[in-house]
Amino acid sequence: MSLDVDERTAPESRRPLGADRAQYGVCAFLALLGVLVIVDATGIAHTTSSTDPIGPRTVPVLLGVLLLLIALVYAVDVARGGRVEPEGGEDVDLTNPIDWRTVLLLVGAFVVNAVLIEPLGWVISGTLLFWGTAFALGNRHYLRNLAIAVALSLITFYAFAIGLGVYLPAGVLQGIL
Numbered sequence: 001m002s003l004d005v006d007e008r009t010a011p012e013s014r015r016p017l018g019a020d021r022a023q024y025g026v027c028a029f030l031a032l033l034g035v036l037v038i039v040d041a042t043g044i045a046h047t048t049s050s051t052d053p054i055g056p057r058t059v060p061v062l063l064g065v066l067l068l069l070i071a072l073v074y075a076v077d078v079a080r081g082g083r084v085e086p087e088g089g090e091d092v093d094l095t096n097p098i099d100w101r102t103v104l105l106l107v108g109a110f111v112v113n114a115v116l117i118e119p120l121g122w123v124i125s126g127t128l129l130f131w132g133t134a135f136a137l138g139n140r141h142y143l144r145n146l147a148i149a150v151a152l153s154l155i156t157f158y159a160f161a162i163g164l165g166v167y168l169p170a171g172v173l174q175g176i177l
Contacts, residue, residue: 118169130148
């Protein structure tokens, strides 16, 4: 006679059906988001052309329907007792307090970028953003970080302009870039 216990019938592995109401909140949020996307997409004019036979409305409607489908499948899973397993996560000690200095330096780098992007242009403000972010996160190789920040700013400037056709502000470097 075997005393093996099947994992599916072990008392500690049985979960009450439908007991996790917070997950139903996630389902409701996904469903609401899907409905909002579909409703918003219906306001888009349905125009087609030889280069765009499906029109601009199709993709948002498809995304809204997929959000509703995901909400439904997730709700069924929760109703059947399915739960997500806690993520192993990073090696983070949650008992340590928040490092407000780092948070404020990062916020400062983003605010400086937002304020200076129009008058100085993306290359300069992006350089300050990338360099300030590296500084805030603890990297103290100032000159190397500055060179990398300039390179990243120039690469993103030209990638947007050439690759996407989106022109970022040139600011004081107008005519040079």
